[in-house]
Amino acid sequence: MNYNQLAADILELVGGERNVLSVTNCMTRLRFQLRDTKLANVEAIKNLKGVQGIVTKNGQFQIIIGTDVSNVCDELKKMGSFPESTTGNEEEKKGILAAFFGTLTAIFTPVIPALAGSGMIKALLALLVAFKVVEAGSGTYQLFTAFGDALFYFLPFILAVSAAKQFKCSPYIAAVLAGVLMHASVGSLEPATAALSIFNGNVINFNYVTMFGFLPMLKVSYGGSVIPILLIVWVQSKIEPWANKISPNALKIFLAPMITIIGTGIIGLFVAGPLGNLVGNILAIVFNFFNDYAGWVIPLLMGTFCPFFVMTGMHYCFAPIQTIQYATLGYGTILGPGMLASNIAQGTASLTVGLRTKNKDMKQIAYSAGFTGLMGITEPALYGVNLKLKRPLYAAMIGGGVAGLYAGITGIHTFSSTTAGLLALPVYIGGDSIMNVVNAIITIIISIVVTAIATLILGFVDPIEEKTTKETGGNSGKGKADRLSVxxxxxxxxxxxxxxxxxxxxxxxxxxxxxxxxxxxxxxxxxxxxxxxxxxxxxxxxxxxxxxxxxxxxxxxxxxxxxxxxxxxxxxxxxxxxxxxxxxxxxxxxxxxxxxxxxxxxxxxxxxxxxxxxxxxxxxxxxxxxxxxxxxxxxx
The missing domain is CATH 2.70.70.10 (Glucose Permease (Domain IIA))
Structure with missing residues (x-):
């Protein structure tokens, strides 16, 4: 693939450099924010060799490239001065819900590769321990534990920087505020205890300390937390412009940051941080309720409808919820089991198409996209094969749903976050029984078998067969023969x-x-x-x-x-x-x-x-x- 030429063609067809507010990429997509999306020539972009499809969601014009996307994005950035994100007034107006999910997606998208990489390190370590290559508690074990856990423990710092870019405020001050949340002097304060009773007899215990001689402040552990730092950086984005405005020019270099840190820090520690922590605790109780009484629901829905979440970018919005689950419960059920079933199904459907198609181009795309799908990156299979042919997508939804139901009934869960695919099996190693990983393997087998059978039964219109019929006049059916004379x-x-x-x-x-x-x-x-x-x-x-x-x-x-x-x-x-x-x-x-x-x-x-x-x-x-x-x- 000629990355430079593809980047140049895309830039021209999205309306040129002047129409681009920002561009970044995730694992498979270029994510543009355009001044006017109507200037983008959608059909022409779809026809470019190397482009799998286009999605316009949450204010972003997304071009699906596949695993080569970072190379194309690098070439694009050489052609113009594009920021990574923007929330400027030029962005299209969206509803409140769309704006919320769009912001959440924009914040988490740059973090996804680091989350996936860290998760795979933890998966690798679990595998090494299981096969007794590394002894638990050894120096090597501790070192790789640090490699795998660092992101999750210091997640507030990472999210602070990403959120600051999205909210258009200083990422360095945001990192300082994350440090305030996790500073040892705040964590070492001796607390008193209070309790709050909520639904279903559940109780949330609160530890608090008295500040300024009279004002209670909840004492919360923010390591690995998600919502508190997002709320705090949002508060920073409101205080920082005001601080810059009221600070004299001669003093602004230190006075504005000082006002921002103190003002945001106080609001963060007393209001935003505890509020975010409360939301996280409530979500944990909701997760426990589903796990205890209807554990099959989420994996079934995720296994069946995950392709539509991917099409809309909603799958990124589940990442913070999944991270909260890891922080509060120590394991995850929101994304891993259902997405494992769905991703394997997407890859299997694409590979089955590759086995059956007589179209050389489709065969090459289907094999490549299918293998990538089995590894957990499904956009090439989804947009390049299954959605294009439609019936393989239905087959993948059937296979993913059946496998997701099994995953839910058996209660499998992940112990760290990574891309859901064959390589993710080690993240199911943990707990008191080996059955968690065994059931994950069975989930994969069910997904492969059911999807392959469904794809063969439902079939698909092979482009090569349709084209050959038209050109040769083959009478494979009256309808097709009639169309030849039209x-x-x-x-x-x-x-x-x-x-x-x-x-x-x-x-x-x-x-x-x-x-x-x-x-x-x-x-x-x-x-x-x-x-x-x-x-x-x-x-x-x-x-x-x-x-x-x-x-x-x-x-x-x-x-x-x-x-x-x-x-x-x-x-x-x-x-x-x-x-x-x-x-x-x-x-x-x-x-x-x-x-x-x-x-x-x-x-x-x-x-x-x-x-x-x-x-x-x-x-x-x-x-x-x-x-x-x-x-x-x-x-x-």
Missing amino acids: KETIGSPLKGKVVSLEQIPDEVFSKGILGQGIAVIPSEGKVTAPCDATVVSVIDSKHAVGLQDVNGTEILIHVGLDTVGLKGEHFECLVTEGQQVRKGQTILIFDMDEIKKAGYQLITPIIISNTDDYLEVIAADTKQVNYGDGIITIIR
């Missing part, structure tokens, strides 16, 4: 001079990135429907309309080049998305003279967006067209 003619939506796509001074159109078609230099400022169709998209800037006819043909009519820059001026769109239109109906009018005066070319591409669905898209060999004249012929 020709469809698309009428011209404009009156004017006809030119080929190759003559358009824009590579996105001239190279056929968006699909095959033709172009017209209009002589009148009117666009009519080229056929009976449904309006599927209307660009906000009113210069382009997408249609779909009754046969499923997708037609893009794009008036002028770069006319998005006019922001709708000199255009009037007469239709709305979802509206049915008849051939010859006027759908768009535009002021040719004013557009030319503004310096824009009026050459108008007419593109068949789903060109790959057809045997051939043939442009008419003519110089001039009137409204409704045949301009494109499609052979099915």
Whole structure:
């Protein structure tokens, strides 16, 4: 893969450097925050070699690359000065819930590799001890324990820095505040005890100390905690700008940080920290309730619906909850068991496709993505194979659900956090019985067997078989044979001079990135429907309309080049998305003279967006067209 070329193509198609507010990456995705997501050419990006798919969630424009994503991101960052994240006013407005999960995801995404690496160290150590390569309590054991536990114990420091970047405040002051939470002088205070009774007879005990002679402060252990430091850094993001504002310039270098540390520290120790700790304790009780009375529910739901959590990025939002579980219970059930079942199922479905497909490209992608899925990275399998073919995704959900149900019934859990896959088996080693890891192995076997059988039963439409049937005229079924003789003619939506796509001074159109078609230099400022169709998209800037006819043909009519820059001026769109239109109906009018005066070319591409669905898209060999004249012929 040419990382530099792919990065350059992506940057151009997301709207250029000026449209990028920030870019970062997780394990498989480029995560953009764009000024205007409508400027991103989604279909063209999807068609780039090396791109598995696109997701737009929580204010992020996410491009799925696979395990090579860090190399592409590095090349992107060489091409422009992009911050890693932003919460500026230019970001699209979102609902409260979407904003919350988006912020949580943005904070935890950079930490995921460190969490996974640390978890694998603990898994490796458990494996070495189980096979008596390393003796528990030895110097080597203590050293590797430090390697594996450091992140989890000092997690407040790591999250403080990541949260500060997201909340746009000083990461160094945030780290200081994390240090305040964990400082020995705070931990050594002698406390008194109080208790709070909550639902189901559960009691939360509180230790507190008296500060300033009268004010009680809860004494909490913050090592490995999650919610307290996130709340504290959020408080810092409110106090820090105020401190900078009131501090004289001559004193700002020390006065503003001092005010921020003291003000945030007091609020953190007395309010935000204890509140976050209380939330964590309540969540722990909820976890215990599910584990005691309905332990099968979460693994079953996670095993079945994890692909949809991955598509929306919601799986990252479970990471802080899982971390709280480790801190309070010593083990995890939220992500590990269910995601193990689901990830193995995703990989198995992809590998089964690889075994059955006759398409060489699909076979290569399916094998590579399937193996990666078995290791716990499922986006390539999900977007590159299973979601694209649909039925393998259903098979993976069946297999993941059945295996997740078994994992829940047997009560398996993880003892540290890592990517859920075959290599994660050592994190199931621990406790008083070996059955936890044995049941994890059985979960994997169930996931593989059920998913493979479901994939074979449900089948899938093999691209090579469909293409061969069309090209050779093979009669594998009456429906397919009938389609071979179908020709469809698309009428011209404009009156004017006809030119080929190759003559358009824009590579996105001239190279056929968006699909095959033709172009017209209009002589009148009117666009009519080229056929009976449904309006599927209307660009906000009113210069382009997408249609779909009754046969499923997708037609893009794009008036002028770069006319998005006019922001709708000199255009009037007469239709709305979802509206049915008849051939010859006027759908768009535009002021040719004013557009030319503004310096824009009026050459108008007419593109068949789903060109790959057809045997051939043939442009008419003519110089001039009137409204409704045949301009494109499609052979099915």
